[in-house]
Amino acid sequence: MVLLAGVGVFLVVRAAVIPKDFGKYGHYRPGALDMVGGLPISYAGHSQCALCHDAEAKMHDAGKHAGVACEACHGPQAKHVEAEGGNPPKLPDVANLCRRCHEKDAAKPKGFPQVDTVAHSQGMLCDTCHQPHSPHL
């Protein structure tokens, strides 16, 4: 009798706590797909930047950094886009930014442009000579 009552309570509680659609696609809660998919984005994407920053985008797209997304250097800017120009981005930390990609290192692909940054610039910031949106002298 006690066993039957226990099983009955278990079944009632189980039916109450398991979502009705559990198992619709597999052994999980389908609502989790919308939960994860509904999270906000932080990186707006290069095309969004180009909508307002036309001159920089044109220079960038014609230069050697064409494959480098704006936010790879300027950081995530979805809030800047949402605010239609509000939340202005900070200027990149040039002293470290360029070095991360272009510091000479044996493990980097041989064809990739790289320099011994200390010997090359002798302490000057890279953007003193190079235009970062289209890096040539």
Next chain:
Amino acid sequence: MEISRRDLFKIGGKILVLASAGATLEQIMGAAPAPEAYRRADHWWGMIIDIDKCIGCGSCVRACSNENHVPSGYFRTWVERYQVEEGKQPIVDSPNGAMEGFPIHTREGIKSFFVPKLCNHCADSPCVQVCPVGATFVSPDGVVLVDTTYCLGCRYCIQACPYGCRYLHPEKHVVDKCSLCYHRITKGLTTACCENCPTGARQLVDFKNPNDPVHEFLRNNKVEVLKPYMATQAKVYYKNLDGAVR
């Protein structure tokens, strides 16, 4: 009542303006085509990584961390540096996951390269198999996800993952891992790591899309997945993967 030719033109002009305004309003309000809805069954996501293009800059690590609010000291993706000397065990390092790249120079005169790592979004995933509550699962479009409202934090999946891609979130006390930026790819965007990779070493791919460049990539290149002997059906393919990579 007599209507002059001038009045007729005035009335005609007003009718024309009103009609065109109405048509424009209809286009804006109702007749514009609805954006194409995302259908999960039409996609099967994965990634291709070209090791020969990776420069170890850590842009992917920083992008992932920003996009997914990954706690400091934990990583959903990271980059390893391999320094392989003949007859010796390979030296592998990843300072702070390569968040700031690799400040200490690589040794000259030996084989060395960078290997970006992330969840392999296995089709036959050990982490999914061991989860006791259905909190970890493979979505219909092939992404291994975590339902944080169901996760108990039991850590079985962390032990089961052969690639070390999971961690227990230090504040939420539930498991966290790469979601292949599910919140981005279902909106037609690419992942944060692929978006910000400056050399195109990482590319999001959709195996169900017949026009995706992945099919040509797989036809024309020698590719491998990590730990193929684990038979996990991993969907992150590496081009020119060295045998030393674990």
